[in-house]
Amino acid sequence: MVLDYETLKLIWxxxxxxxxxxxAVTDGFDMGVGALxxxxxxxxxxxxxxxxxxxxxxxxxxxxxxxxxxxxxxxxAHGAFFGIGAYTVGLGCARLGxxxxxxxxxxxxxxxxxxxxxSGWFLLRYRGLTLLMLTLATAIMLQETGNLRSDISGxxxxxxxxxxxxxx
Numbered sequence: 271m272v273l274d275y276e277t278l279k280l281i282w283x284x285x286x287x288x289x290x291x292x293x294a295v296t297d298g299f300d301m302g303v304g305a306l307x308x309x310x311x312x313x314x315x316x317x318x319x320x321x322x323x324x325x326x327x328x329x330x331x332x333x334x335x336x337x338x339x340x341x342x343x344x345x346x347a348h349g350a351f352f353g354i355g356a357y358t359v360g361l362g363c364a365r366l367g368x369x370x371x372x373x374x375x376x377x378x379x380x381x382x383x384x385x386x387x388x389s390g391w392f393l394l395r396y397r398g399l400t401l402l403m404l405t406l407a408t409a410i411m412l413q414e415t416g417n418l419r420s421d422i423s424g425x426x427x428x429x430x431x432x433x434x435x436x437x438x
Contacts, residue, residue, distance in 0.1 A: 360429035
């Protein structure tokens with residue numbers, strides 16, 4: 271099933287709306303206001319839009335750590351799963367010519383979720399400081415694997431030649 275552009279655009283705005291509501295409800299008004307920056311008349315400035323996108327990504331990352339930390343399951347592997355999702359989109363774009371960003375978002379979530387499910391099956395048998403150290407070790411191992419496999423991931427320089435289409 272291939273979705274047309276207007277449907278993908280609608281899905282994108284629904285996801286952004288859910289994210290904004292989630293920020294405003296769970297972590298207070300300050301994150302919700304920060305996430306509204308793209309809609310306050312800066313849409314014509316590419317740098318400010320890029321900055322707002324980076325802010326949204328890291329707010330989502332911080333929110334995910336906050337949710338898990340409140341349950342008592344301290345984990346330091348969130349950055350690794352964030353990176354796995356980013357490399358999924360980056361490698362798909364550079365190696366496969368996949369430039370559509372919304373389907374990349376879904377693919378990143380699926381791949382990072384699968385890696386999280388597999389690592390969680392092993393790591394969630396532990397609690398407390400042991401879990402914290404094992405998740406840190408997992409994050410470091412995934413980072414070093416990406417750095418040392420320069421034939422796949424571009425190594426320390428990252429994936430070269432990325433070109434994604436605009437969302438809107």
